[in-house]
Amino acid sequence: MSQRTFLVLAILVGAAGFLMPQAITNPYYFYAGYIVLQYVVIATGWNILGGYAGYINFGTSAFFGAGVYAAAFLFKAFEAPIIVQIIGAGLTGVFLGVAMGYLTLRIQGVYFSIATLALVVVLETLVHNTDYLGGAAGLSTLAPPPSSWFRGQTQFVFCVMLVLAVIAVAIARWIEMSWMGRSFRAIRASEPAAEACGVPTLRMKLLACAISGGTIAVAGAPYPTYSSHVEPASAFSLLIALNALAMPLIGGTRSWLGPVVGAFLLGGAQQIATVTISSEVNILVIGLLLIAFVATAPEGLLGLGTAVRQRLRAQNRQAEKTA
């Protein structure tokens, strides 16, 4: 796909979203679609660090929750409009990512992953102990009604999230094609080799942490408006960390399309499944899928597709030779 086709497609998708409130009347579709799009942003953000640079973040829910609470804080303190909330959340995520990366990435990738695991517990403790943010009971964040064009709050946040998702995917695609993606791939393949070729590895890793952390936190920013109530249990939910990891791994981590495919498949399936099965079974199924993919298809569905195509081509060639 050329740069121009992608841009036109991205703008079309965004514009289609703004027409949807006129076409579809049932707000449930926007309610469920918001979650799927939220996961598109989260999975895409995760993949910038996890897929391209190969550093696994287990604490996605910490970054997401930080975004949620940054937005909720800005709303409570200054009644800030949603765009300010999104920028504030993004900056919080960037700061968290750089801080975590600076402390742990100088040694070994494993430590980064372990530290992110613990970060969730710490941020949740912090919010629990902060009365201003509502503690364990949570905080009510009733946003003012949006423009009547959207016909409701749910439709409005859906469109906001759609724009965020399009921007996130565009950024991820741009990174993949540019010098940044090349250095990230070099780091993923071999850090000493990358360093020897003149890639400033630590700086690039911190850059990846910053972009990834910022993107994930941005995904949390519209949440207070979406649910009009935030609480630590849902903002720091394990399901977010798990999905952030599972979606790119199932879709494929090497390209921007992988997390999008994974988010639509897994996120969509969960939206359908939550109506019928319990959340425990939901987590169990994702956990088992995760193990199965890591063990048998580490390149995800897109990787499987490429492998199948290559095999078919090889078979065709074989057939031509014998014929």
Next chain:
Amino acid sequence: MLYLDFATNALVSGVALGSIYALLALGLAITFGLLHIPNVAHPAIVVTGAYAAAAVSARGFDPLLAALVLTIPFYVIGLAFYEFYARTFELRGRGDTLQSLTLFFGVALVIEIALVIAFGADLRSVSVPYVGRSLSVGFVTLPYRFLVPALVTPVVVLLLWLYLTRTHAGLALRAVAHDERALSISGINPTATKRHAFGLATALAVLAGAALIITGPVDPFTDRTLMGRAFAVVVLAGLGSIPGTLVAAIVIGVAESFVTTFVNPSWAPGVAFAILLATLGLRPSGLFGAAR
């Protein structure tokens, strides 16, 4: 004088708490510290061990004695678990640490949810005669539910240390992460050695689980708060140091106990994490580890 009173009590219960944390971290000190396999599922296995010990002690046995018997099935589970891990990654020549982290993370989740489905999400505890009573010496009071499991750790640490430094199998275990090829040249199968190490770590997890459930009630998600602590202990100790594990765990236990006494109990989960980050930032080789 009241202040000194509080401080002494906090110190004593901190040492006991640290001793229990050391038991939690010992299995990880073997898998992560010696073999460099980041087994983030270890705390979940500890919680499974706690449930198993509780189930056996419900028939009238002491949980620690029950755990001692349970070490045998858990050792076998550990062997099987390593076999699965090795077949997925190491034997195929894909020793990617980050992918194996993902695998262990998935396993931890599956264990958590399996426990929820099998036993429900509520807290579980054991009833033993010494729970609820305390030892009082002067103004220092220590509940037996902390003291009894805390006394187990030094024994286990000593035995493990003797095993690793004095026996042939123990030396092989320490050598395997160091130089796998050299080990196979001297006629020892490195895969079998690693499998044995994993079995040992899993067997230690059931002891730690029994100690944990004597200390207080456990639910299927307890492993999440233990994760930070266990890794903080191993990293602070320095990878591969077994006696260091006990010292580091006591440092963290005392720090947590002081925060609980003088600041606020709800901040305690953050202490281990702060220590973990500080260690990684300031002295990544830990207190007793070799420079890496």
